[in-house]
Amino acid sequence: MKGVTHMALSKKPVTGMKDILPEEMQIRDYVISVIKETYGTFGFTSIETPCVEHIENLTNKQGGDNEKLIFKILKRGEKLNVEAATTEAEVVDGGLRYDLTVPLVRYYSNNAAQLPAPFKALQMGNVWRADRPQRGRYRQFMQCDIDIFGEPSNLAEIELILATTTTLGKLGFKNFEIRINDRQILKAMAAYSGFAEEEYDNVFITLDKMDKIGLDGVETDLLNNGYSKDCVDKYLDLYKGLESAPNGVAYLADKLAGVLDETVTKGLQEIIDSVESTKRAQFNMVFDATLVRGMSYYTGTIFEIAIPEFGGSCGGGGRYDKMVGKFTGNDVPACGFSIGFERIILLLQESGFQIPDRPKKQAYLIEKGVEGDRLCEVIAQAQKAREAGAQVLVVRMNKNKKFQKDQLTAQGYEEFVEFYKEALKN
Secondary structure: OOOOOOOOOOOOOOOOOOOOOHHHHHHHHHHHHHHHHHHHHOOOEEEOOOOEEEHHHHOOOOOHHHHHHOOEEEOOHHHOOOOOOOOHHHOEEEEEOOOOHHHHHHHHHHHHHHOOOOEEEEEEEEEEOOOOOEOOEOOEEEEEEEEEEOOOOOHHHHHHHHHHHHHHHHOOOOOEEEEEEEHHHHHHHHHHHOOOHHHHHHHHHHHOOHHHHHHHHHHHHHHHOOOOHHHHHHHHHHHHHHHHOOOHHHHHHHHOEOOEOHHHHHHHHHHHHHHHHHOOOOEEEEEOOOOOOOOOOOOOEEEEEEEOOOOEEEEEEEEOOOHHHHHHOOOOOEEEEEEOHHHHHHHHHHOOOOOOOOOOEEEEEEOOOOOHHHHHHHHHHHHHHHHOOOEEEEEEOOOOHHHHHHHHHHOOOOEEEEEOOOOEEO
């Protein structure tokens, strides 16, 4: 109809999401292949879970602050009655997963009878959080997790750390740190200092800011929150003592004797020593008694990857032995490690990373008018080169051949073969 104007559709992605251009996609595909291959050598097998999860699973108070960031999904069809609803629960029944752990535990609980024991899972997939977008942080992003179910000993932690660090080493990362702690040590330090058990999580929230606000800041925060000076002094004296202790784990084992089961510190030291003596990448294991990690589902060991050039955590994980029980009624030992996939891609891009051993890229430029048998000859030649391992792009030749070649060179094409109607020119 004349005079009707149509509103243009939006070509920009939704806020907090991004389009991935070919150059980045090649790096992502390469990193995914290294991850899958390396984790495969450690006996991890790939699995997949749906991106939509039951809303009650996502809001069961296991996910910390992430539960405030869920993209919720309305009921469909006749089940949706917005006008009659008085609560959110009447209109929402699902949500996009905010991490891979909750769906994985549901998956394991549902399929344990068909899975080996122990079960070593590798899961890669997008997750969604309605977060404030910033550098390296999007509302849709890829996570990459490895988890072991059914292994109660610290062999699980040792294998997870070695698999993850071997992978990082293969991607060219070095001189990073794996920071490690144990939730049981955190609780014992709080108990020794006289804090009430119901206050532990609040104390840990303040402790988690130590790297930003320092000991003095933690002291001020705790006192402002109404904790007694005796408790706070005793608590911070433990951390002051750690600064000068040659071995932090041994220092706390001694200090917390009677409050902390000695098997905890013994197990932690064994993980550190085992990884240090068998590692295949350049990194250090560091005991960090201020490491908290936000998820409330952790029950034991917790760890984090610190890469200096990023200035923050590039992944982490820990033991969560009580989570399967929430689905099945029976606890199963579980431990996992997640690589900060998006941050690693960002670091590789910023460092000008080149994919090693990439197949040679050739471009066949075909003059306009090459057709029939002659075109089949060219395509047959391309097929032969591809079988030999080359990457071959077959395109029509532009009028401005120099500009076309410059563009292709920028895309990584190193060799050009030109085909004309009459004779072949190289």
